[in-house]
Amino acid sequence: MNKxxxxxxxxxxxxxxxxxxxxxxxxxxxxxxxxxxxxxLNDAKKGKVFTFKNSIIMSTIIGFIALIxxxxxxxxxxxxxxxxxxxxxxxTKNKPEITKVKENTIESQFIxxxxxQKTNTLQLSQIExxxxxxxVKKEAGLDRYRDQIQEEENKIYNLGFTSKLDDEYIxxxxxxxxxxxxxxxxxxxxxALAKMDRDSYSYIxxxxxxxxxxxxxxxxxxxxxxxxxNLEYRTYLFDLxxxxxxxxxxxxxxxxxxxxxxLSDSAQYMIDNYFSxxxxxxxxxxxISREGAELYCQWLSKELQSYVGEKKAMKxxxxxxxxxxxxxxAASLEGLxxxxxxxxxxxFDMRFGQFNANFNLKNHYYVPNKRMKEAVEKSLKYYTLxxxxxxxxxxxxxxxxxxxxxxxxxxGLFNLCGNLSEMVIDWSGGFGNYxxxxxxxxxxxxxxxxxxxxxxxxxxxxxxxxxxxxEAHPNIGFRVITTxxxxxxx
Amino acid sequence: xxxxxxxLKLYEPVHERFERFCRARVYGNMDFRDLINETLLLAFxxxxxxxxxxxxxxxxxxxxxxxxxxxxxxxxxxxxxxxQDFTHLKDVGTSPENQTDIHxxxxxxxxxxTEQAESLILFEISGFSIKEIADLHQVSExxxxxxxxxxxxxxxEILTYTSSLKTGSMNYE
Numbered sequence: 022m023n024k025x026x027x028x029x030x031x032x033x034x035x036x037x038x039x040x041x042x043x044x045x046x047x048x049x050x051x052x053x054x055x056x057x058x059x060x061x062l063n064d065a066k067k068g069k070v071f072t073f074k075n076s077i078i079m080s081t082i083i084g085f086i087a088l089i090x091x092x093x094x095x096x097x098x099x100x101x102x103x104x105x106x107x108x109x110x111x112x113t114k115n116k117p118e119i120t121k122v123k124e125n126t127i128e129s130q131f132i133x134x135x136x137x138q139k140t141n142t143l144q145l146s147q148i149e150x151x152x153x154x155x156x157v158k159k160e161a162g163l164d165r166y167r168d169q170i171q172e173e174e175n176k177i178y179n180l181g182f183t184s185k186l187d188d189e190y191i192x193x194x195x196x197x198x199x200x201x202x203x204x205x206x207x208x209x210x211x212x213a214l215a216k217m218d219r220d221s222y223s224y225i226x227x228x229x230x231x232x233x234x235x236x237x238x239x240x241x242x243x244x245x246x247x248x249x250x251n252l253e254y255r256t257y258l259f260d261l262x263x264x265x266x267x268x269x270x271x272x273x274x275x276x277x278x279x280x281x282x283x284l285s286d287s288a289q290y291m292i293d294n295y296f297s298x299x300x301x302x303x304x305x306x307x308x309i310s311r312e313g314a315e316l317y318c319q320w321l322s323k324e325l326q327s328y329v330g331e332k333k334a335m336k337x338x339x340x341x342x343x344x345x346x347x348x349x350x351a352a353s354l355e356g357l358x359x360x361x362x363x364x365x366x367x368x369f370d371m372r373f374g375q376f377n378a379n380f381n382l383k384n385h386y387y388v389p390n391k392r393m394k395e396a397v398e399k400s401l402k403y404y405t406l407x408x409x410x411x412x413x414x415x416x417x418x419x420x421x422x423x424x425x426x427x428x429x430x431x432x433g434l435f436n437l438c439g440n441l442s443e444m445v446i447d448w449s450g451g452f453g454n455y456x457x458x459x460x461x462x463x464x465x466x467x468x469x470x471x472x473x474x475x476x477x478x479x480x481x482x483x484x485x486x487x488x489x490x491x492e493a494h495p496n497i498g499f500r501v502i503t504t505x506x507x508x509x510x511x
Numbered sequence: 512x513x514x515x516x517x518x519l520k521l522y523e524p525v526h527e528r529f530e531r532f533c534r535a536r537v538y539g540n541m542d543f544r545d546l547i548n549e550t551l552l553l554a555f556x557x558x559x560x561x562x563x564x565x566x567x568x569x570x571x572x573x574x575x576x577x578x579x580x581x582x583x584x585x586x587x588x589x590x591x592x593x594x595q596d597f598t599h600l601k602d603v604g605t606s607p608e609n610q611t612d613i614h615x616x617x618x619x620x621x622x623x624x625t626e627q628a629e630s631l632i633l634f635e636i637s638g639f640s641i642k643e644i645a646d647l648h649q650v651s652e653x654x655x656x657x658x659x660x661x662x663x664x665x666x667x668e669i670l671t672y673t674s675s676l677k678t679g680s681m682n683y684e
Contacts, residue, residue, distance in 0.1 A: 024667040024670070024671065025663065025667065027670070028616075028663060028666055028667060028670065031613065031615075031616040031670075032616070032635040032636060034613055034616075035531065035535065035613050035616060035617075035635070035636045036531070036635070036636055036638070038531065038613060040526070040527050040530040040531065040534075041530070041534060041543075042530055042543070042544050042547065044522075044523055044526045044527075046544075047526060047530070047544070047547055047548070047551070048519055048522075050544065050548050051519075051548055051551045051552065051555075052515070054548055054552055055515070055552070055555070058552070
């Protein structure tokens, strides 16, 4: 009888429990799904417009334009070589080291040598190039396809986050609706930040712990519960555009071509959609440089100070990328010797037959028996981007996914291990200190591994998967922290 | 009023009840939000077949139950018995800290046969009558009563075992 009373009591608690998903949250997800369903239907219809005949015509046009452009650039390149060398040398003289490193690396990765020089040529004679091309098209009778080509290009470059063939960057033009949405989203982010909203930030208390044989003291700090999302980062970029900060925009914008590092030929869908499409709003932002992440932190800090006003601004410290020690303290539940950032400390939750993290299952995980294999297949089905499109690839997952009860972090932090490898700062010889101390040098690293890494590689104390990487990478993201300030009640 | 607005207006008053059902029903097996969303999309598509607005709750739950039945999303797994079956795992075996009693309840429900678990959730948490549950499951009322009775008995067994783990009265490792 006593047992039955206990069961009745449990059911009563279950009935009275507050819902975890609010009506608004459910409604928004439902409306988003409806929209994407419609978009898929429209794309399927549009696909019919592009018949075999039309695709041959378009290929011919694009090939012809490419050929004419190459011939034209070859003709002009010898004249401008002398001027370019002087300009390039002057420009790189006074630039800070970080930018120089980034530029060289990105150029060498994604822009072939021959094109790099010709870019400057194009910039100097752009008007001439365009009018020449128009003349050529007209002569060949191809100008009637201009609108069709333009429409296709506009579809792909919808938000302007990919460059055109001629390497000239075209900034996105925001509609009034997008501007208002950006302002609203920014306000929402700042509001959560100002009061250190528990849904968005967790407090990691100060304390000492054993880190690699040394006792480290870390000041208390607030950590963002999730990795920075596409929506948050896009809000930042749009805010720059609204305020005409185009230089900063160019530095901070993601490099979507970096998807090719991981996906080679199958990267195009991700290049076109991952950052721009609203269905991935709540997915973690990747393919941004270290500089971009730091600029984001600076922007958020500055906006927060404006939001709270001068009097209250003193209470808030700047937002930044965590040091490795801070990250480890948060992930290891205050310095416990753990493999992963959740209580059960196993990669696989046996009771529920699912994995506790988003990592590379296919190539790096040993599947010893049929039951585990079924769980792997189930996990791939439900807990990867495959849920949203059909090619069953294992990419990032939403920032706030809880894989199982045992996968949830004590402080409610998500995806510290797996999903994306998170940027951290390494101080040589330094332990837990953010400010530079004499004889210390600052280097850049990552922690926690990501969707491209194995179960071993996403462990808290695994070797850094991307040491000193400061360029865009599809496996790297970040989350922000701020040290505790007295007067902010949590 | 658009069709979407009309649909959401019907859904809003039943959201909490439906959310609790989905959360309890798929606990540990999938994200309950996915089930909610999938059900809503299908219900929206079939909205024209809804006979009356009063039947919306029944309509929604019916779709959800059929989705679950059709895609075999119930949890059947048993615990690993032999640690040597896997080499990359370490079963710490400790009961999770900070789990509330409700999580134990949901966990226990997920270990019951589907029909028993579902009947209990519909009856005890979502507040359906035996007659309504019989209608949703297309079975007799006596079958529902049996399921509820057996479900509760099994639940009591499971929860007794689980609570002894919680208090550490058994050597789990």
